[in-house]
Amino acid sequence: MVTDTLIEDGRWQEVDLPALAERAAVATLRHLGLDPDDWEIAVLACDDARIAELNADFRDKPQPTNVLSWPSAERGADQPGTRPAQPVPGTDGELGDIAIAYDTCAQEAAAACRSLADHTTHLFVHATLHLLGYDHVRDQDATLMEACEVQILGKLGIPDPY
Structure with missing residues (x-):
C-alpha cells in the first residue's frame, strides 16, 4: 500500500x-x-x-483548511509550467505526509453539490501532486497542476471539479 x-x-x-x-x-x-x-505517503x-x-x-x-501536505523533498520545477523532476525509485520511498480535515471537506463538498467521497478524492490527488513537486502559486504551474488533476479524476470517473 502507498498510504498509511x-x-x-472517526x-x-x-x-x-x-x-x-x-x-x-x-x-x-x-x-x-x-x-x-515504490512509494509511501503518511496520511492524517x-x-x-x-x-x-x-x-x-x-x-x-x-x-482550518481542507488539506495540508509536507513533501519529503523539494521537487518543484524551476521553469513555470514545466513538470517537476520525478523522484527516483530506491533513493527515498517516502513522498511525504498529508493531513485532511473532515469539517472543512464536508462543508466544501456540500457547498459544491459534490459527494464527500469525490471531493476528498480530488483533494488527495491534489495533495499527492504537491508531494511530487506540483504547485499552483504561478499561473503556468496552476494550469499544469489542474490539467493533471482533471485527467486523473476523469480516469477515476469523477467529473471536472473546476
Missing part, C-alpha cells in the same frame, strides 16, 4: 478514507508513470481543530 492512514476523527470512516486515499494516490502515481509499490485524517493547529505551526495561518 491514521484516523483521528467521521472519516463513513467514506472509508483509507481506501479513498489509496485509490487517489495510486491513480496519481500511475498517471505520472511511477510505480505505486483529522478535524478542523487539529488541522488549524498544524496550519498555525507550519504555515503561520491559525485557521
Whole structure:
C-alpha cells in the first residue's frame, strides 16, 4: 500500500478514507508513470481543530483548511509550467505526509453539490501532486497542476471539479 492512514476523527470512516486515499494516490502515481509499490505517503485524517493547529505551526495561518501536505523533498520545477523532476525509485520511498480535515471537506463538498467521497478524492490527488513537486502559486504551474488533476479524476470517473 502507498498510504498509511491514521484516523483521528472517526467521521472519516463513513467514506472509508483509507481506501479513498489509496485509490487517489495510486491513480496519481500511475498517471505520472511511477510505480505505486515504490512509494509511501503518511496520511492524517483529522478535524478542523487539529488541522488549524498544524496550519498555525507550519504555515503561520491559525485557521482550518481542507488539506495540508509536507513533501519529503523539494521537487518543484524551476521553469513555470514545466513538470517537476520525478523522484527516483530506491533513493527515498517516502513522498511525504498529508493531513485532511473532515469539517472543512464536508462543508466544501456540500457547498459544491459534490459527494464527500469525490471531493476528498480530488483533494488527495491534489495533495499527492504537491508531494511530487506540483504547485499552483504561478499561473503556468496552476494550469499544469489542474490539467493533471482533471485527467486523473476523469480516469477515476469523477467529473471536472473546476
